[in-house]
Amino acid sequence: QSALTQPASVTGSPGQSITISCTGTSGDVGGYNFVSWYQEHPGKVPKLMIYDVNKRPSGVSYRFSGSKSGNTASLSISGLQAEDEADYYCSSYTNSRNSYVIFGGGTKLTVL
């Protein structure tokens, strides 16, 4: 099963806002509100930033928000900070017999 589609890279300046997209199908992103987003710094463990499309776990900054339209989910980060520079992965429940959760290929966010 193919991974969810994310842009390979996104760039922003401190203080700006960016959005990362995550495109799937009606069998995953479009069919269920079980989209999550993870932040991964080099050599570190992935950190859950958004779950169930638009919910933030305790302790995650309000600058991170999620949304979904059709088969595409999005992660938005406002007021970019240098510490936001990381890889970001989306994931979704999938109704495929071949899997249960499918991840995106990841997006490298660079804060210039």
Place this chain on the structure above:
Amino acid sequence: QVQLVQSGAEVAKPGASVKVSCETSGYTFTGYYLHWVRQEPGQGLEWMGWINPNSGVTKYAQRFQGRLTLTRDTSITTVFLYLGRLRSADTAVYYCARVGVGATDFEFWGQGSLVTVSS
């Protein structure tokens, strides 16, 4: 607090098997599914399978069917990953992960276990 502590790095030869453990604490072991996710060097995340620690029921990604076995020992609140018929492409960091409030949000992660497959 929820903690997932994994076993250390492993080196295995092609064709061999590897075992990785994930010791849990800080919550009711049988109350949450445990998942395994791997990350090949420089690559993205890949879901491998889950185990229901209460019943022992498992689900595996099709691409690992026949090679992957997940088990648990409730007496020591630990889950185990066994991956057989290893090949070089299995070189990766293997993570155990527990969901948070939902069914697919991996809020808690082990520190990762590097498995290197090399002759």
